[in-house]
Each structure stands twice: as C-alpha cells, then as structure tokens.
Amino acid sequence: MPTCPRCGAQCEREDRYCGKCGQRLFATITKGKATQEAIRVAKVRYKLGLIYYKKGELLDAIEIWQRALEDDPENLAIKLLIERAQEEQRSERNLP
Numbered sequence: 001m002p003t004c005p006r007c008g009a010q011c012e013r014e015d016r017y018c019g020k021c022g023q024r025l026f027a028t029i030t031k032g033k034a035t036q037e038a039i040r041v042a043k044v045r046y047k048l049g050l051i052y053y054k055k056g057e058l059l060d061a062i063e064i065w066q067r068a069l070e071d072d073p074e075n076l077a078i079k080l081l082i083e084r085a086q087e088e089q090r091s092e093r094n095l096p
C-alpha cells in the first residue's frame with residue numbers, strides 16, 4: 001500500500017491527495033516513462049530545490065522536489081533528497 005511522502009500515512013492506490021495532511025500524491029502518475037521534456041523540467045526543479053535546501057528552506061525544497069518527482073518518477077536522486085530533507089525537518093522539530 002502506498003504511503004504519503006509527507007506524513008507517512010497509508011493511502012489507497014487511487015487516492016490523489018493524502019486524507020491526513022492533504023499532500024498531493026504522485027503514485028497514480030507513475031505509469032509509463034517520463035518524457036525527455038519532463039526529465040529536463042525535473043532537472044531544473046532538482047537544482048532549484050537544492051538552492052532552497054542549502055538556504056535551510058526545507059519545506060520549499062521538499063515541495064519543489066516532489067514536483068520534480070512527478071515529472072520524473074524514477075529519479076532516485078530526487079527521492080533520496082526528499083527523504084533526507086524530511087528527516088532533517090523532523091529532527092529540527094524535535095529541538096527544544
């Protein structure tokens with residue numbers, strides 16, 4: 001069963017939005033290969049996300065990377081960056 005990339009809640013395969021946090025889900029868009037154009041757009045978003053990430057704007061970075069992942073769902077580098085940013089976000093919240 002797919003899980004929400006933002007809050008980790010379990011979602012139905014056909015859900016377009018997470019029922020818990022409202023995150024847009026991209027599991028349903030992963031059919032077929034990304035087009036060259038989509039991959040190019042994903043690369044631009046990937047770099048833009050990195051700029052936000054370096055500035056510590058984790059939310060913006062995650063959001064833009066998730067859009068990049070919609071364009072290029074098989075891009076493992078973007079998936080890993082989202083996971084890392086989400087980890088950091090969680091540990092930031094736990095600070096006193």
Ligand SMILES: [Zn+2]
Nearest residue numbers: 004007018021
């Ligand atoms: Zn969610």
